[in-house]
Amino acid sequence: MDAIMLFGDSLTQGGWEPGGFAQRLAYKYARRMDIINRGLSGYNAAWGLEVFRQVFPRADQVGAQKIKLLVLWFGANDACLPPKVQHSPLPQFTENMNTLLTLVRDPTSPYHSPQTRLLLITPPPFSSLQRGAILRARTPPEPLDRDQATTRRYAAAVKAVGEAHGVPVVDIYEKLWEGAGGTEEGLGKYMQDGLHVNAEAYGILYELILASIAEHYPELHPDNLPFVFAPWDEMIRTEDPKATLKSRYRDV
Protein backbone atom coordinates (compact mmCIF):
# COMPACT_ATOMS: atom_id res chain seq x y z
CA MET A 1 0.00 0.00 0.00
CA ASP A 2 1.08 3.55 -0.67
CA ALA A 3 1.11 5.91 2.28
CA ILE A 4 0.51 9.35 3.71
CA MET A 5 3.24 10.34 6.17
CA LEU A 6 2.38 12.74 8.98
CA PHE A 7 5.55 14.36 10.29
CA GLY A 8 5.62 16.77 13.20
CA ASP A 9 5.52 17.19 16.98
CA SER A 10 3.12 16.10 19.75
CA LEU A 11 0.18 17.50 17.79
CA THR A 12 0.96 14.87 15.17
CA GLN A 13 1.83 12.11 17.65
CA GLY A 14 -1.49 12.77 19.43
CA GLY A 15 -3.24 12.36 16.10
CA TRP A 16 -3.76 8.71 17.11
CA GLU A 17 -6.12 9.76 19.91
CA PRO A 18 -9.78 8.81 19.30
CA GLY A 19 -11.01 11.62 17.04
CA GLY A 20 -7.43 12.68 16.24
CA PHE A 21 -6.59 13.56 12.66
CA ALA A 22 -4.42 10.44 12.14
CA GLN A 23 -7.23 8.19 13.38
CA ARG A 24 -9.75 9.95 11.14
CA LEU A 25 -7.48 9.74 8.11
CA ALA A 26 -6.65 6.08 8.79
CA TYR A 27 -10.35 5.24 9.01
CA LYS A 28 -11.15 7.17 5.82
CA TYR A 29 -8.19 5.83 3.84
CA ALA A 30 -8.55 2.22 5.04
CA ARG A 31 -7.77 -0.17 2.13
CA ARG A 32 -6.65 2.83 0.04
CA MET A 33 -3.50 4.22 1.68
CA ASP A 34 -1.71 3.69 4.98
CA ILE A 35 -1.24 6.53 7.45
CA ILE A 36 2.31 6.63 8.83
CA ASN A 37 2.49 8.76 11.96
CA ARG A 38 5.96 10.18 12.63
CA GLY A 39 4.89 12.61 15.35
CA LEU A 40 7.60 13.39 17.90
CA SER A 41 6.29 14.96 21.07
CA GLY A 42 8.23 18.07 22.09
CA TYR A 43 10.34 18.25 18.95
CA ASN A 44 11.07 21.43 17.03
CA ALA A 45 11.80 21.47 13.30
CA ALA A 46 15.56 21.37 13.84
CA TRP A 47 15.37 18.06 15.69
CA GLY A 48 12.70 16.89 13.27
CA LEU A 49 15.11 17.49 10.43
CA GLU A 50 17.63 15.08 11.96
CA VAL A 51 14.96 12.42 12.33
CA PHE A 52 13.54 13.08 8.87
CA ARG A 53 16.84 12.05 7.33
CA GLN A 54 16.45 8.69 9.09
CA VAL A 55 12.77 7.97 8.45
CA PHE A 56 12.01 9.35 4.99
CA PRO A 57 12.87 6.84 2.25
CA ARG A 58 16.02 7.72 0.35
CA ALA A 59 15.74 7.97 -3.41
CA ASP A 60 18.02 4.96 -3.85
CA GLN A 61 16.24 2.86 -1.21
CA VAL A 62 14.91 -0.37 -2.66
CA GLY A 63 11.48 -1.68 -1.67
CA ALA A 64 10.40 1.27 0.47
CA GLN A 65 6.72 2.08 0.78
CA LYS A 66 5.76 4.96 -1.54
CA ILE A 67 4.98 8.19 0.31
CA LYS A 68 2.36 9.86 -1.86
CA LEU A 69 1.70 12.73 0.54
CA LEU A 70 3.92 14.23 3.24
CA VAL A 71 2.19 16.43 5.82
CA LEU A 72 4.56 18.67 7.81
CA TRP A 73 3.37 20.24 11.06
CA PHE A 74 6.00 22.04 13.14
CA GLY A 75 6.21 25.40 14.86
CA ALA A 76 4.38 24.92 18.16
CA ASN A 77 7.62 24.04 19.97
CA ASP A 78 9.94 26.20 17.87
CA ALA A 79 7.80 29.11 19.14
CA CYS A 80 8.74 28.41 22.77
CA LEU A 81 10.27 31.41 24.48
CA PRO A 82 13.97 31.33 25.45
CA PRO A 83 15.55 29.87 27.52
CA LYS A 84 13.41 26.78 26.75
CA VAL A 85 15.58 24.25 24.96
CA GLN A 86 12.93 23.78 22.26
CA HIS A 87 13.09 27.44 21.22
CA SER A 88 14.27 27.96 17.65
CA PRO A 89 14.68 31.54 16.37
CA LEU A 90 12.21 32.44 13.62
CA PRO A 91 14.80 32.68 10.79
CA GLN A 92 16.17 29.28 11.84
CA PHE A 93 12.66 27.79 11.90
CA THR A 94 11.97 29.16 8.41
CA GLU A 95 15.25 27.74 7.16
CA ASN A 96 14.50 24.31 8.66
CA MET A 97 11.06 24.21 7.02
CA ASN A 98 12.63 25.26 3.72
CA THR A 99 15.17 22.48 4.12
CA LEU A 100 12.48 19.84 4.77
CA LEU A 101 10.71 20.80 1.54
CA THR A 102 13.95 21.02 -0.41
CA LEU A 103 15.08 17.58 0.74
CA VAL A 104 12.02 16.09 -0.96
CA ARG A 105 11.94 18.34 -4.03
CA ASP A 106 15.53 18.96 -5.02
CA PRO A 107 16.59 16.46 -7.71
CA THR A 108 20.10 16.39 -6.23
CA SER A 109 18.82 15.50 -2.73
CA PRO A 110 19.30 11.91 -1.50
CA TYR A 111 15.62 12.12 -0.42
CA HIS A 112 14.33 13.45 -3.75
CA SER A 113 10.84 12.03 -4.23
CA PRO A 114 8.93 13.40 -7.22
CA GLN A 115 5.99 11.12 -6.36
CA THR A 116 5.51 12.82 -2.96
CA ARG A 117 2.99 15.65 -2.71
CA LEU A 118 3.44 18.12 0.13
CA LEU A 119 1.17 19.82 2.63
CA LEU A 120 2.06 22.23 5.45
CA ILE A 121 0.02 22.88 8.60
CA THR A 122 0.42 26.02 10.71
CA PRO A 123 0.85 25.63 14.47
CA PRO A 124 -2.47 26.14 16.29
CA PRO A 125 -3.12 29.20 18.44
CA PHE A 126 -1.88 29.14 22.01
CA SER A 127 -3.98 29.64 25.13
CA SER A 128 -1.98 31.36 27.85
CA LEU A 129 -5.05 31.02 30.08
CA GLN A 130 -5.06 27.21 30.03
CA ARG A 131 -1.31 26.71 29.74
CA GLY A 132 -0.57 29.39 32.37
CA ALA A 133 -2.86 27.73 34.91
CA ILE A 134 -1.11 24.39 34.36
CA LEU A 135 2.39 25.85 34.65
CA ARG A 136 1.52 27.88 37.76
CA ALA A 137 0.21 24.72 39.44
CA ARG A 138 3.56 22.94 39.09
CA THR A 139 6.01 22.64 41.96
CA PRO A 140 7.80 24.98 41.75
CA PRO A 141 5.51 27.12 39.60
CA GLU A 142 6.83 27.71 36.09
CA PRO A 143 6.54 30.88 34.02
CA LEU A 144 4.66 30.97 30.72
CA ASP A 145 6.79 29.36 27.99
CA ARG A 146 4.93 30.67 24.93
CA ASP A 147 2.87 33.69 23.95
CA GLN A 148 0.19 34.27 21.34
CA ALA A 149 2.00 36.88 19.28
CA THR A 150 5.09 34.69 18.91
CA THR A 151 3.13 31.58 17.95
CA ARG A 152 1.24 33.70 15.39
CA ARG A 153 4.55 34.75 13.82
CA TYR A 154 5.59 31.10 13.47
CA ALA A 155 2.23 30.33 11.88
CA ALA A 156 2.80 33.20 9.43
CA ALA A 157 6.27 31.83 8.68
CA VAL A 158 4.76 28.47 7.70
CA LYS A 159 2.38 30.26 5.33
CA ALA A 160 5.27 32.21 3.82
CA VAL A 161 7.30 29.03 3.33
CA GLY A 162 4.33 27.42 1.61
CA GLU A 163 3.86 30.40 -0.69
CA ALA A 164 7.56 30.53 -1.55
CA HIS A 165 7.58 26.85 -2.52
CA GLY A 166 4.10 26.66 -4.03
CA VAL A 167 3.06 24.15 -1.35
CA PRO A 168 -0.52 24.25 -0.02
CA VAL A 169 -0.90 25.32 3.61
CA VAL A 170 -3.69 24.28 5.95
CA ASP A 171 -4.02 27.30 8.22
CA ILE A 172 -5.41 25.73 11.36
CA TYR A 173 -4.09 28.72 13.34
CA GLU A 174 -6.41 31.13 11.55
CA LYS A 175 -9.35 28.73 11.46
CA LEU A 176 -9.32 28.05 15.20
CA TRP A 177 -8.57 31.66 16.09
CA GLU A 178 -11.57 32.79 14.03
CA GLY A 179 -13.72 30.06 15.54
CA ALA A 180 -12.66 31.26 18.99
CA GLY A 181 -13.84 34.78 18.16
CA GLY A 182 -10.25 35.98 18.28
CA THR A 183 -9.87 35.51 22.05
CA GLU A 184 -7.98 33.03 24.18
CA GLU A 185 -11.13 32.50 26.23
CA GLY A 186 -12.80 31.28 23.06
CA LEU A 187 -10.04 28.75 22.43
CA GLY A 188 -11.14 26.64 25.39
CA LYS A 189 -13.51 24.60 23.25
CA TYR A 190 -10.67 23.52 20.94
CA MET A 191 -7.85 22.77 23.34
CA GLN A 192 -6.94 20.18 25.95
CA ASP A 193 -4.36 22.22 27.82
CA GLY A 194 -3.73 25.42 25.89
CA LEU A 195 -1.18 23.74 23.67
CA HIS A 196 -2.69 20.47 22.40
CA VAL A 197 -5.92 20.50 20.44
CA ASN A 198 -8.89 18.28 21.26
CA ALA A 199 -11.01 15.97 19.11
CA GLU A 200 -13.23 18.84 17.93
CA ALA A 201 -10.25 20.82 16.63
CA TYR A 202 -8.72 17.66 15.12
CA GLY A 203 -12.03 17.15 13.31
CA ILE A 204 -11.80 20.66 11.85
CA LEU A 205 -8.20 20.01 10.83
CA TYR A 206 -9.19 16.71 9.20
CA GLU A 207 -11.85 18.44 7.11
CA LEU A 208 -9.40 21.16 6.06
CA ILE A 209 -6.83 18.55 5.04
CA LEU A 210 -9.37 16.62 2.96
CA ALA A 211 -10.53 19.87 1.35
CA SER A 212 -6.94 20.81 0.54
CA ILE A 213 -6.31 17.36 -0.94
CA ALA A 214 -9.49 17.67 -3.02
CA GLU A 215 -8.35 21.07 -4.31
CA HIS A 216 -4.64 20.48 -4.87
CA TYR A 217 -4.17 16.72 -5.16
CA PRO A 218 -7.55 15.32 -6.22
CA GLU A 219 -5.92 12.09 -7.38
CA LEU A 220 -5.10 11.40 -3.71
CA HIS A 221 -8.59 12.11 -2.37
CA PRO A 222 -10.18 8.96 -0.91
CA ASP A 223 -13.20 9.34 -3.21
CA ASN A 224 -10.84 8.97 -6.16
CA LEU A 225 -8.87 6.00 -4.84
CA PRO A 226 -10.42 2.56 -5.29
CA PHE A 227 -9.82 -0.14 -2.69
CA VAL A 228 -6.49 -1.83 -3.40
CA PHE A 229 -8.23 -5.19 -2.99
CA ALA A 230 -11.71 -5.85 -4.33
CA PRO A 231 -14.83 -5.17 -2.23
CA TRP A 232 -16.07 -8.54 -1.00
CA ASP A 233 -19.35 -8.48 -2.88
CA GLU A 234 -17.52 -8.62 -6.18
CA MET A 235 -16.91 -12.23 -5.23
CA ILE A 236 -20.60 -12.95 -5.85
CA ARG A 237 -20.23 -12.20 -9.53
CA THR A 238 -16.73 -13.40 -10.31
CA GLU A 239 -15.86 -16.53 -12.22
CA ASP A 240 -12.17 -16.21 -11.37
CA PRO A 241 -11.72 -15.58 -7.63
CA LYS A 242 -7.95 -15.53 -7.72
CA ALA A 243 -7.84 -12.87 -10.42
CA THR A 244 -10.49 -10.79 -8.67
CA LEU A 245 -8.40 -10.85 -5.48
CA LYS A 246 -5.31 -9.42 -7.16
CA SER A 247 -4.10 -6.03 -6.02
CA ARG A 248 -5.25 -3.32 -8.40
CA TYR A 249 -1.94 -1.56 -8.22
CA ARG A 250 0.91 -3.97 -8.40
CA ASP A 251 2.00 -7.22 -9.91
CA VAL A 252 3.14 -9.43 -7.07
Place this chain on the structure above:
Amino acid sequence: MDAIMLFGDSLTQGGWEPGGFAQRLAYKYARRMDIINRGLSGYNAAWGLEVFRQVFPRADQVGAQKIKLLVLWFGANDACLPPKVQHSPLPQFTENMNTLLTLVRDPTSPYHSPQTRLLLITPPPFSSLQRGAILRARTPPEPLDRDQATTRRYAAAVKAVGEAHGVPVVDIYEKLWEGAGGTEEGLGKYMQDGLHVNAEAYGILYELILASIAEHYPELHPDNLPFVFAPWDEMIRTEDPKATLKSRYRDV
Protein backbone atom coordinates in the same frame (compact mmCIF):
# COMPACT_ATOMS: atom_id res chain seq x y z
CA MET B 1 9.98 1.37 12.42
CA ASP B 2 9.01 -2.22 12.99
CA ALA B 3 5.34 -3.07 12.79
CA ILE B 4 2.36 -5.04 14.07
CA MET B 5 0.16 -6.24 11.22
CA LEU B 6 -3.55 -6.76 11.86
CA PHE B 7 -4.99 -9.08 9.25
CA GLY B 8 -8.65 -9.99 9.06
CA ASP B 9 -12.13 -8.93 7.99
CA SER B 10 -14.37 -5.91 8.72
CA LEU B 11 -13.77 -6.33 12.45
CA THR B 12 -10.13 -5.54 11.73
CA GLN B 13 -10.83 -2.85 9.12
CA GLY B 14 -13.19 -1.15 11.62
CA GLY B 15 -10.36 -1.18 14.14
CA TRP B 16 -9.57 2.35 12.92
CA GLU B 17 -12.83 3.63 14.39
CA PRO B 18 -12.40 5.93 17.41
CA GLY B 19 -11.96 3.46 20.27
CA GLY B 20 -11.26 0.62 17.84
CA PHE B 21 -8.44 -1.78 18.64
CA ALA B 22 -6.20 -0.52 15.84
CA GLN B 23 -6.60 3.06 17.02
CA ARG B 24 -5.86 2.05 20.61
CA LEU B 25 -2.81 0.04 19.61
CA ALA B 26 -1.54 2.84 17.33
CA TYR B 27 -1.86 5.35 20.17
CA LYS B 28 -0.15 3.04 22.65
CA TYR B 29 2.65 1.98 20.30
CA ALA B 30 3.28 5.48 18.90
CA ARG B 31 7.04 5.97 18.37
CA ARG B 32 7.58 2.28 19.19
CA MET B 33 5.96 0.26 16.39
CA ASP B 34 3.63 1.02 13.51
CA ILE B 35 0.21 -0.60 13.28
CA ILE B 36 -0.52 -1.86 9.77
CA ASN B 37 -4.22 -2.54 9.29
CA ARG B 38 -4.97 -5.07 6.57
CA GLY B 39 -8.62 -5.53 7.44
CA LEU B 40 -10.81 -6.54 4.50
CA SER B 41 -14.50 -6.04 5.11
CA GLY B 42 -16.59 -9.08 4.20
CA TYR B 43 -13.64 -11.37 3.53
CA ASN B 44 -13.39 -14.94 4.70
CA ALA B 45 -10.06 -16.68 5.38
CA ALA B 46 -9.94 -18.21 1.88
CA TRP B 47 -9.99 -14.80 0.22
CA GLY B 48 -7.73 -13.43 2.93
CA LEU B 49 -5.20 -16.10 2.06
CA GLU B 50 -5.01 -14.83 -1.54
CA VAL B 51 -4.46 -11.29 -0.30
CA PHE B 52 -1.97 -12.38 2.36
CA ARG B 53 0.34 -13.68 -0.35
CA GLN B 54 0.35 -10.18 -1.84
CA VAL B 55 0.71 -8.08 1.31
CA PHE B 56 2.94 -10.05 3.67
CA PRO B 57 6.64 -9.42 2.96
CA ARG B 58 8.33 -12.31 1.21
CA ALA B 59 11.42 -13.73 2.83
CA ASP B 60 13.57 -12.55 -0.09
CA GLN B 61 12.01 -9.09 -0.21
CA VAL B 62 14.61 -6.37 0.28
CA GLY B 63 13.88 -3.33 2.43
CA ALA B 64 10.46 -4.42 3.69
CA GLN B 65 9.27 -3.21 7.08
CA LYS B 66 9.76 -5.89 9.75
CA ILE B 67 6.51 -7.45 10.94
CA LYS B 68 7.22 -8.32 14.58
CA LEU B 69 3.67 -9.45 15.35
CA LEU B 70 0.95 -10.73 13.04
CA VAL B 71 -2.60 -10.74 14.44
CA LEU B 72 -5.03 -12.95 12.51
CA TRP B 73 -8.76 -12.48 12.98
CA PHE B 74 -11.04 -14.43 10.65
CA GLY B 75 -14.11 -16.60 11.10
CA ALA B 76 -17.01 -14.16 11.37
CA ASN B 77 -17.69 -14.36 7.61
CA ASP B 78 -16.56 -17.94 7.11
CA ALA B 79 -19.36 -18.78 9.57
CA CYS B 80 -22.02 -17.37 7.25
CA LEU B 81 -24.71 -19.89 6.40
CA PRO B 82 -24.96 -21.24 2.86
CA PRO B 83 -25.85 -20.07 0.24
CA LYS B 84 -24.02 -16.85 1.26
CA VAL B 85 -20.94 -16.53 -0.93
CA GLN B 86 -18.77 -15.85 2.13
CA HIS B 87 -19.57 -19.23 3.69
CA SER B 88 -16.57 -21.50 4.07
CA PRO B 89 -17.10 -25.03 5.45
CA LEU B 90 -15.50 -25.56 8.85
CA PRO B 91 -12.79 -28.01 7.67
CA GLN B 92 -11.88 -25.55 4.89
CA PHE B 93 -11.73 -22.68 7.39
CA THR B 94 -9.46 -24.69 9.68
CA GLU B 95 -7.22 -25.56 6.76
CA ASN B 96 -6.99 -21.93 5.67
CA MET B 97 -6.03 -20.80 9.18
CA ASN B 98 -3.43 -23.56 9.32
CA THR B 99 -2.08 -22.41 5.98
CA LEU B 100 -1.79 -18.77 7.13
CA LEU B 101 0.30 -19.86 10.12
CA THR B 102 2.36 -22.27 8.07
CA LEU B 103 3.16 -19.65 5.45
CA VAL B 104 4.88 -17.61 8.15
CA ARG B 105 6.47 -20.47 10.08
CA ASP B 106 7.57 -23.03 7.53
CA PRO B 107 11.26 -22.51 6.65
CA THR B 108 10.52 -23.57 3.07
CA SER B 109 7.72 -21.00 2.65
CA PRO B 110 8.41 -17.91 0.53
CA TYR B 111 6.85 -15.95 3.42
CA HIS B 112 8.90 -17.59 6.16
CA SER B 113 9.49 -14.96 8.83
CA PRO B 114 11.14 -16.21 12.02
CA GLN B 115 11.04 -12.67 13.44
CA THR B 116 7.22 -12.59 13.27
CA ARG B 117 5.30 -13.57 16.40
CA LEU B 118 1.72 -14.76 15.93
CA LEU B 119 -1.58 -14.13 17.65
CA LEU B 120 -5.04 -15.47 16.79
CA ILE B 121 -8.39 -13.90 17.69
CA THR B 122 -11.65 -15.84 17.76
CA PRO B 123 -14.67 -14.37 15.96
CA PRO B 124 -16.98 -12.55 18.39
CA PRO B 125 -20.40 -13.91 19.31
CA PHE B 126 -23.26 -13.16 16.99
CA SER B 127 -26.52 -11.45 17.91
CA SER B 128 -29.41 -12.80 15.86
CA LEU B 129 -31.63 -10.26 17.62
CA GLN B 130 -29.77 -7.23 16.27
CA ARG B 131 -28.75 -8.72 12.94
CA GLY B 132 -32.18 -10.25 12.37
CA ALA B 133 -33.93 -6.92 12.87
CA ILE B 134 -31.59 -5.27 10.34
CA LEU B 135 -32.02 -8.01 7.74
CA ARG B 136 -35.81 -8.08 8.15
CA ALA B 137 -35.96 -4.31 7.56
CA ARG B 138 -34.30 -4.61 4.15
CA THR B 139 -36.29 -4.50 0.92
CA PRO B 140 -36.96 -7.30 0.26
CA PRO B 141 -36.46 -8.71 3.77
CA GLU B 142 -33.51 -11.09 4.06
CA PRO B 143 -33.28 -14.24 6.16
CA LEU B 144 -30.73 -14.62 8.96
CA ASP B 145 -27.28 -15.32 7.49
CA ARG B 146 -25.54 -16.59 10.61
CA ASP B 147 -26.41 -18.36 13.85
CA GLN B 148 -24.84 -18.50 17.26
CA ALA B 149 -24.03 -22.21 17.36
CA THR B 150 -22.22 -22.05 14.02
CA THR B 151 -20.19 -18.99 14.94
CA ARG B 152 -19.26 -20.69 18.20
CA ARG B 153 -17.92 -23.68 16.26
CA TYR B 154 -15.73 -21.37 14.17
CA ALA B 155 -14.46 -19.71 17.35
CA ALA B 156 -13.63 -23.18 18.74
CA ALA B 157 -11.82 -24.00 15.50
CA VAL B 158 -9.58 -20.94 15.93
CA LYS B 159 -8.74 -22.10 19.46
CA ALA B 160 -7.93 -25.57 18.19
CA VAL B 161 -5.69 -24.17 15.44
CA GLY B 162 -3.86 -22.08 18.02
CA GLU B 163 -3.35 -25.07 20.30
CA ALA B 164 -2.13 -27.26 17.46
CA HIS B 165 0.46 -24.67 16.43
CA GLY B 166 1.35 -23.38 19.89
CA VAL B 167 0.08 -19.93 18.96
CA PRO B 168 -1.65 -17.83 21.64
CA VAL B 169 -5.36 -17.20 21.10
CA VAL B 170 -7.31 -14.19 22.34
CA ASP B 171 -10.75 -15.65 22.93
CA ILE B 172 -12.93 -12.59 22.47
CA TYR B 173 -15.88 -14.90 21.74
CA GLU B 174 -15.80 -16.37 25.23
CA LYS B 175 -15.02 -13.06 26.95
CA LEU B 176 -17.95 -11.20 25.38
CA TRP B 177 -20.32 -14.14 25.74
CA GLU B 178 -19.51 -14.34 29.43
CA GLY B 179 -19.85 -10.56 29.80
CA ALA B 180 -23.24 -10.82 28.11
CA GLY B 181 -24.38 -13.35 30.70
CA GLY B 182 -24.53 -16.01 28.00
CA THR B 183 -27.50 -14.47 26.19
CA GLU B 184 -27.92 -12.61 22.92
CA GLU B 185 -29.91 -9.94 24.75
CA GLY B 186 -26.82 -9.29 26.84
CA LEU B 187 -24.66 -8.81 23.76
CA GLY B 188 -26.37 -5.52 22.92
CA LYS B 189 -23.89 -3.52 24.98
CA TYR B 190 -20.96 -4.86 22.94
CA MET B 191 -22.27 -4.74 19.39
CA GLN B 192 -23.17 -2.17 16.78
CA ASP B 193 -25.37 -4.34 14.63
CA GLY B 194 -25.15 -7.91 15.91
CA LEU B 195 -22.03 -8.57 13.85
CA HIS B 196 -19.61 -5.69 14.42
CA VAL B 197 -18.38 -4.89 17.91
CA ASN B 198 -18.48 -1.39 19.39
CA ALA B 199 -15.84 0.69 21.13
CA GLU B 200 -16.49 -0.97 24.51
CA ALA B 201 -15.87 -4.45 23.09
CA TYR B 202 -12.86 -3.18 21.14
CA GLY B 203 -11.52 -1.85 24.44
CA ILE B 204 -11.89 -5.30 26.02
CA LEU B 205 -10.16 -6.86 23.02
CA TYR B 206 -7.33 -4.33 23.23
CA GLU B 207 -6.73 -5.19 26.89
CA LEU B 208 -6.76 -8.93 26.12
CA ILE B 209 -4.25 -8.42 23.29
CA LEU B 210 -1.90 -6.41 25.51
CA ALA B 211 -2.23 -9.05 28.24
CA SER B 212 -1.43 -11.80 25.76
CA ILE B 213 1.59 -9.87 24.47
CA ALA B 214 2.76 -9.36 28.06
CA GLU B 215 2.44 -13.08 28.74
CA HIS B 216 3.75 -14.60 25.53
CA TYR B 217 5.86 -11.91 23.85
CA PRO B 218 6.94 -9.54 26.64
CA GLU B 219 9.73 -8.15 24.45
CA LEU B 220 7.00 -6.67 22.24
CA HIS B 221 4.99 -5.10 25.05
CA PRO B 222 4.98 -1.29 24.78
CA ASP B 223 6.35 -0.99 28.33
CA ASN B 224 9.44 -2.88 27.18
CA LEU B 225 10.00 -0.96 23.95
CA PRO B 226 11.80 2.37 24.21
CA PHE B 227 10.92 5.20 21.83
CA VAL B 228 12.84 4.69 18.57
CA PHE B 229 13.83 8.37 18.74
CA ALA B 230 14.79 10.07 21.99
CA PRO B 231 12.17 11.75 24.20
CA TRP B 232 12.52 15.50 23.61
CA ASP B 233 13.66 16.35 27.13
CA GLU B 234 16.86 14.39 26.65
CA MET B 235 17.86 17.35 24.50
CA ILE B 236 18.19 19.45 27.66
CA ARG B 237 21.09 17.35 28.86
CA THR B 238 22.82 16.38 25.68
CA GLU B 239 26.11 17.76 24.46
CA ASP B 240 25.76 16.07 21.07
CA PRO B 241 22.28 16.69 19.63
CA LYS B 242 22.90 14.83 16.38
CA ALA B 243 23.99 11.68 18.19
CA THR B 244 21.08 11.89 20.63
CA LEU B 245 18.67 12.09 17.70
CA LYS B 246 19.89 8.87 16.11
CA SER B 247 17.47 5.97 15.89
CA ARG B 248 18.05 3.50 18.69
CA TYR B 249 17.55 0.56 16.39
CA ARG B 250 19.30 1.09 13.12
CA ASP B 251 22.33 2.61 11.53
CA VAL B 252 21.12 4.86 8.76
